[in-house]
Amino acid sequence: MWPVCLAVLLAAATAQLGAAEALLIRNATVLTVTKGTIQDGSVLVEDGKIAAVGQNLSAPAGAIVVDASGKFLIPGIIDCHSHTAIEGGVNEGTVSDSSMVSIEDVIDPTDINIYRALAGGLTVSNVLHGSANAIGGQTVVIKLRWGKTAQEMLFAGAKPGIKFALGENPKRQGYTPPSVLPPGRPAERRYPGTRMGVEDVIRESFIEAKNYQEDWQAYRLRVARGEHPLPPRKDLRLEPLVEVLEGKRYVHAHCYRSDEILMLLRVADEMGFKIRTLQHALEAYKVAREIAEHGASVSTFSDWWSYKIEAFDATPYNVAILTRKGVLVSVNSDSDELQRHLNLEAAKSMRYGGLNETEALALVTINPAKQLGIDDKVGSIEVGKSADLALFDGHPLSNYSKALRVWIDGHEYFDRDKDLETRPDFERKKRALEDKDSGIPHLPTRR
Amino acid sequence: MTRSYTLAAFGCLWCAAAVAADSNSVLIRNATVHPVIGPEIQNSSVLILDGRIAEIGPKLVPRAAIRTIDARGLHLYPGLINAATNVGLAEIQALRDTVDLDELGLFNPELRAGSAFNPSSEHIEVTRAAGITSVVSLPGSGGRRVATGGILIAGQGALMHLDGWTWEEMAVKPGAVMDLLFPEIETGPRQEGAPPRPDKDALRQYTERLRELSEFFEQARRYQKAMAARGPDFRRDLRLEAMIPVLEGLQPIAIRAERERSIRDAVAFADKEKVKIIIADPREIGGTGPLLKERHIPVILGRAFQLPMRDDDPYDGPYTLAAQFYRAGVKVCFGTFDVQFARNVGFEAAQSAAFGLPRDEALKALTINSAEILGVGDRLGSIEKGKFGDLILTDGDPLEAKTNIRQMFVAGREVSLESRHTREYEKWMKRP
Secondary structure (H helix, E strand, C coil): CHHHHHHHHHHHHHHHHCCCCCEEEEEEEEECCCCCEEEEEEEEEECCEEEEEEECCCCCCCCEEEECCCCEEEECEEEEEECCCECCCCCCCCCCECCCCEHHHHECCCCHHHHHHHCCCEEEEEECCCCCCCEEEEEEEEECCCCCCHHHHECCCCCCEEEEECCHHHHHCCCCCHHHCCCCCCCCCCCCCCHHHHHHHHHHHHHHHHHHHHHHHHHHHHHHCCCCCCCCCCCCCHHHHHHHHCCCCEEEEEECCHHHHHHHHHHHHHHCCCCCEEEECCCHHHHHHHHHHHCCEEEECCCCCCCCHHHCCCCCCHHHHHHHCCCCEEECCCCCCHHHHHHHHHHHHHHCCCCCHHHHHHCCCHHHHHHCCCCCCCCCCCCCCECCEEEECCCCCCCCCCEEEEEECCEEEEEHHHHHHHHHHHHHHHHHHHHHCCCCCCCCCCC | CCHHHHHHHHHCHHHHHHCCCCCCCEEEEEEEECCCCCCCEEEEEEEEECCEEEEEECCCCCCCCCEEEECCCCEEEECEEEEEECCCCECCCCCHHHECCCCCCCECCCCEHHHHCCCCCHHHHHHHCCCEEEEEECCCCCCCCCCCCCCCEEEEEEEEECCCCCHHHHEEEEEEEEEEECCCCCCCCCCCCCCCCCHHHHHHHHHHHHHHHHHHHHHHHHHHHHHHHCCCCCCCCHHHHCCHHHHCCCCCEEEECCCHHHHHHHHHHHHHHCCCEEEECCCCCCCCHHHHHHCCCCEEECCCCCCCCCCCCCCCHHHHHHHHHHHCCCCEEECCCCCCCHHHHHHHHHHHHHCCCCHHHHHHCCCHHHHHHCCCCCCCCCCCCCCECCEEEECCCCCCCCCCEEEEEECCEEECCCCHHHHHHHHHHCCC
């Protein structure tokens, strides 16, 4: 019975995703990111993959042909730090190690910010747990397949991750004075309340994880010897940490100051695992050498600063310093708003430190793809990669440009003309509903 | 410093020696001049004498004792104006001790942002580096209506030059605008986790606030009369006295009104009170275009980089807002209503241009429009004879992120484009 059900479900899912028709985008300035720029370039898409890139490609019979004269085609933009499409709160903040919870369980495919982000050329997001705890929840990479189910949005084959957090956010619950709490609520303090405590939480958890890992190794050894021992008790909190130790799960660590960045690298060295990305990392420029040596990378803001004390020693030249010192860098959003124009965030690196166009564009395409271990599938316009593409009406690093059309796996998910076309009808329906409502018109539906 | 300038300086040691370090006279030659009020002029020169633009022309001759800058290949624009910020009043958002915004009380028209403006704020240099030579600093953050129990009049916003030793030297127009947060119908929860307020309560509170506002103006009018009469019982009242320039139509009220309804009500209020207003930080235009156009009420736009207000609004609503006001015949300029992103005001304008605002209008909305809306059109906002020598030399369009601002002059004085950001850059690039 089960296999039958599964087959039906699979069939339904496949039907919905559909087998992509061939698509030829012609006469565009193609910014491949990894293979240079092609003037009057064409990209042929077959079965959701890029089949050919070059000049004068001809369309196979039945292909959809898009004339992109005067326009610019880039790989879909990738955001290495997002909290979009999370149902409810982003933080399981009651414990200092919440590695047992997963964002994958709470993806909300109806979040309108998915569509809004698509409309800015974004196609992939690394959706993270919040930063309330030293070791936060599990993270998930999604493709912005607007209109599909949560399951269908998951990026197949992307390595899972886990959020860590250092500094002010994870220690805040350790010292929040009662005066700041809502009236009537007792001061609930939670360890840690200092950066020293944050380091301790991570070390303690990994000591536990190592013991747990050894228990399982010993168990498996005995099973292999033909014995019949009792298995160790399964621990959902330690399982993901063991995956980190075994290189099966990436660590994405929220951090600001150089001291805490260095601390985390040394703790990881001690425990024998790797930090995949340092998130925000506004002072990463001070420890670029150590970051490069560890093999970590940095995903940061283009120019955020001064919103709190640990963000006061920030500089928008962070991206340039790190790039010049050999660290892989991406520019992220951490925001439903900022994710709508990551290309423009990347452009700021040209003013702040003189990155060239390719380097700037890489900050939001191939670099985050590498950081998420999906650069074999997305992040550049190359034959064999997924046809995640964004068409702009001008150079995507120009502040005067905007996204016109966006494809994921060769399917079109955003078309500005269609969006504009549907507006009058949509507006009419909305007015009709409002007229029925006796309440006050024009109230916000969210926040 | 451009290479050509270095050569010029070395080539004329006598000149260099004669020019005082803080000289406010300079001759900029061979630039592409963008006067804003007219088409660009290739290979032109601009002479600034004693802080003011003295001459613009193709062949101005260098004078002894006046520094000459060869700006070949560079563009000369008037310095950009951010018409709404909190620069100088707040340093680190999360640290209350460093924030001087949102004073307690519903009505504080006597508060002056100009004299609390910290001339050593790190944000000044950082904002300046983006080509911004002046900002309006407002005493209200606009974001704490509910949390503080409400603010209606936050105080007087000051138009400040981003250069000077003291706030007094920096002030261009200390009482440029009265910062008024027009009541909104607030249905959101009073605090996180609390249930939203019923519409009825929200409407009642809104009406109550409007009544309080009217009463305050009425009170101010009575005071105005009493002051004119100078009766024996007259006593000075700083709060009410501060309202007199508003009542006389000398000081515009920057009315923050987000929604169509509050914009309409704000206009009706201005009609009734016969005061001069600017609509500030609107989030939609609705049907208010003709109302504003008819009365010549201008708009200070807030950030284009915002999310649409409602889930079912068009995705590009905030991007097209400037164009919507412009097409309705309303004069617009740009602000950011914050500190951290004050430097990005040019990008807000460019984004609006990507979505329908003509490019030259985007530039005007950062220069001449802002100056005119703030009542300093005779002193700021374009490259014209007699105006302040507030100029930027760039290697391209200053609204593009890839463009570098090469040199800046505020009232004719060259100011540094260094900031803690560039200093960290230089310092840490050298780390072995």
